Amino acid sequence: MELKTPPSAEKMGARILEALIEFGADPEMMSPEATLEDLEIDSLDMFELAQILHQEYGIEVNPDDFEDVKTLGDAQQVLLGYLK
Amino acid sequence: MTGGGRGMGATIAETLATDGWRVCVNYGTAAEEAAAVVARIERGGGTALAIGADVADRVAVDAMFDRVEEELGPVLVLVNNAGVRRDLPVGFLSPDDWARVLKVNLTGSFHTIRRALGPMIRQRYGRVVNISSISTGRPLPGQAAYSASKAGLDALTRTVAIEVARRGVTVNAIAPGLVDTGFAGEIEEEWKAAMPPRRVAQPEEVAALVRYLSSEDAAYINGATLNIDGGLTAGLAIFAPRGRPAPVGMAVDSENEEE
Numbered sequence: 621m622e623l624k625t626p627p628s629a630e631k632m633g634a635r636i637l638e639a640l641i642e643f644g645a646d647p648e649m650m651s652p653e654a655t656l657e658d659l660e661i662d663s664l665d666m667f668e669l670a671q672i673l674h675q676e677y678g679i680e681v682n683p684d685d686f687e688d689v690k691t692l693g694d695a696q697q698v699l700l701g702y703l704k
Numbered sequence: 705m706t707g708g709g710r711g712m713g714a715t716i717a718e719t720l721a722t723d724g725w726r727v728c729v730n731y732g733t734a735a736e737e738a739a740a741v742v743a744r745i746e747r748g749g750g751t752a753l754a755i756g757a758d759v760a761d762r763v764a765v766d767a768m769f770d771r772v773e774e775e776l777g778p779v780l781v782l783v784n785n786a787g788v789r790r791d792l793p794v795g796f797l798s799p800d801d802w803a804r805v806l807k808v809n810l811t812g813s814f815h816t817i818r819r820a821l822g823p824m825i826r827q828r829y830g831r832v833v834n835i836s837s838i839s840t841g842r843p844l845p846g847q848a849a850y851s852a853s854k855a856g857l858d859a860l861t862r863t864v865a866i867e868v869a870r871r872g873v874t875v876n877a878i879a880p881g882l883v884d885t886g887f888a889g890e891i892e893e894e895w896k897a898a899m900p901p902r903r904v905a906q907p908e909e910v911a912a913l914v915r916y917l918s919s920e921d922a923a924y925i926n927g928a929t930l931n932i933d934g935g936l937t938a939g940l941a942i943f944a945p946r947g948r949p950a951p952v953g954m955a956v957d958s959e960n961e962e963e
Contacts, residue, residue: 664825664867671822
């Protein structure tokens with residue numbers, strides 16, 4: 621994985637939330653326990669999020685890593701894991 | 705514009721350039737022809753770039769897109785026209801020939817679409833136009849690989865169309881009938897006579913449809929395969945050239961019926 625400008629976990633976490641809100645997720649419902657289904661985030665949204673993280677940080681998201689992802693917390697854990 | 709070096713692809717590339725699109729003229733083997741297309745576009749005041757890449761090669765496709773984005777800007781319109789054919793009865797069709805046709809015509813379009821979609825989605829605008837064929841539903845003998853590849857392309861078109869529609873991206877296919885591309889030799893009069901309008905399509909007529917599907921006006925046309933065949937497939941699509949009797953069992957006019 622090639623990182624263009626490695627962001628801090630806080631910065632990337634904020635960017636993820638910003639993107640999800642742009643995709644239509646309700647900011648008031650955002651919590652680690654909220655399911656992606658509750659937030660109305662689907663596979664197209666996750667694909668675009670992967671595009672954003674690739675464009676801005678050079679992160680290559682592997683869709684297989686999302687097999688067991690159910691909640692926003694799960695998704696953040698996987699995505700922030702790419703920084704390690 | 706894949707397969708933009710000659711024939712219909714060259715005409716489509718030049719037509720889009722007249723609308724102001726900066727055009728990448730992709731070619732597989734037709735390097736000189738592609739350079740000539742670029743020269744004609746530039747003489748007309750347009751901007752174009754010829755890039756050789758085998759669409760069956762994913763790495764080459766990705767590299768082509770990288771270069772296009774760097775030199776021309778984001779890809780907002782993708783026309784998948786690159787195609788090959790190996791027309792033989794199935795019994796004579798080698799597995800390698802079958803694989804090559806599928807790899808260029810179907811997998812090649814998957815490669816370009818896969819690479820193009822992300823930036824299109826981010827731009828909230830994208831137009832993918834896949835050049836299919838009426839042979840998907842009305843093949844001629846010997847077209848097994850070709851028609852199967854194009855049928856797959858139609859299915860790919862519909863699937864991607866519904867995946868990305870809400871991001872302002874449309875994906876459609878055009879299915880031409882017989883087109884006078886100039887490099888297939890003189891089209892026999894008999895074939896022309898078999899077409900309902902008594903002529904084959906001109907490449908400009910296909911290009912006009914691509915131009916429309918690429919425009920903002922076509923935002924609500926999505927997942928469609930549009931025939932552009934002069935009505936050939938609207939009827940029985942049996943070649944019955946003028947001056948020949950209808951095949952036995954087909955509808956005939958009342959005079960013949962009495963005979």
